Amino acid sequence: MTASVTVRVQREDFDLAAEVAALCHGRSDIGAVVTFSGLCRDEAGALAALELEHYPGMAETEISRICREAVTRFGLQAATAIHRFGRIAPGENIVLVIAASPHRQAAFDGANFVMDFLKTSAPFWKKEHHADGSVGEWLSAKDADDAARDRWSRER
Amino acid sequence: MSTVNLVYFSWVRERIGKGEEALDLPADVVTIADLLAHLKTLGEEYESALEHESVIRAAINQEHVGHGEPIAGAREIALFPPMTGG
Numbered sequence: 056m057t058a059s060v061t062v063r064v065q066r067e068d069f070d071l072a073a074e075v076a077a078l079c080h081g082r083s084d085i086g087a088v089v090t091f092s093g094l095c096r097d098e099a100g101a102l103a104a105l106e107l108e109h110y111p112g113m114a115e116t117e118i119s120r121i122c123r124e125a126v127t128r129f130g131l132q133a134a135t136a137i138h139r140f141g142r143i144a145p146g147e148n149i150v151l152v153i154a155a156s157p158h159r160q161a162a163f164d165g166a167n168f169v170m171d172f173l174k175t176s177a178p179f180w181k182k183e184h185h186a187d188g189s190v191g192e193w194l195s196a197k198d199a200d201d202a203a204r205d206r207w208s209r210e211r
Numbered sequence: 212m213s214t215v216n217l218v219y220f221s222w223v224r225e226r227i228g229k230g231e232e233a234l235d236l237p238a239d240v241v242t243i244a245d246l247l248a249h250l251k252t253l254g255e256e257y258e259s260a261l262e263h264e265s266v267i268r269a270a271i272n273q274e275h276v277g278h279g280e281p282i283a284g285a286r287e288i289a290l291f292p293p294m295t296g297g
Contacts, residue, residue: 110289178220193221193295
């Protein structure tokens with residue numbers, strides 16, 4: 056069976072259980088499913104919301120490219136990535152990655168790989184809105200995220 | 212002269228004051244680096260947005276490119292800060 060890749064960029068929330076069920080539906084060859092969910096933190100009460108801007112079209116294309124690379128590299132049977140945009144309140148979902156494979160290690164690695172590359176090359180930008188009503192800064196990219204991405208090129 | 216659609220995101224968009232525009236580019240604007248240098252001559256808002264050129268990321272026709280990339284044939288060029296999704 057060819058690997059299925061599902062990518063969506065959307066304003067609305069997603070249902071993790073429903074996405075896993077959809078990914079596994081009708082097949083009995085999958086042995087491992089790893090999910091990663093990224094949520095909006097409240098930063099100890101200081102954050103009212105994150106505003107997520109994205110580059111429509113390129114966001115979908117770039118995440119699809121990363122998922123297909125993960126499928127090839129780790130032999131995944133299926134991958135799903137959903138990224139939200141717009142205003143997201145603390146406690147809400149931002150991103151979901153699901154990786155499925157016959158055995159667990161490929162699924163763990165696949166989900167990890169997709170997230171590391173998504174953070175550094177999918178065109179999304181976060182701006183903070185503070186609990187006191189003021190509009191904060193655009194978040195800065197972290198060197199740690201570049202380092203997390205770069206370790207994949209050293210490992211092989 | 213060739214006309215290209217430029218799109219801006221995040222604080223690049225805010226500092227320039229618009230999300231997109233169509234611009235006629237002089238023939239000596241060959242690469243992304245040339246484009247950044249040209250835009251900075253267009254006004255204070257561009258100078259402010261593109262002040263730290265090395266941090267500005269670019270995409271041609273929705274694919275990441277480096278500053279040395281030729282822009283010939285580009286329909287859409289995007290300029291934006293390092294990405295912070297996920």
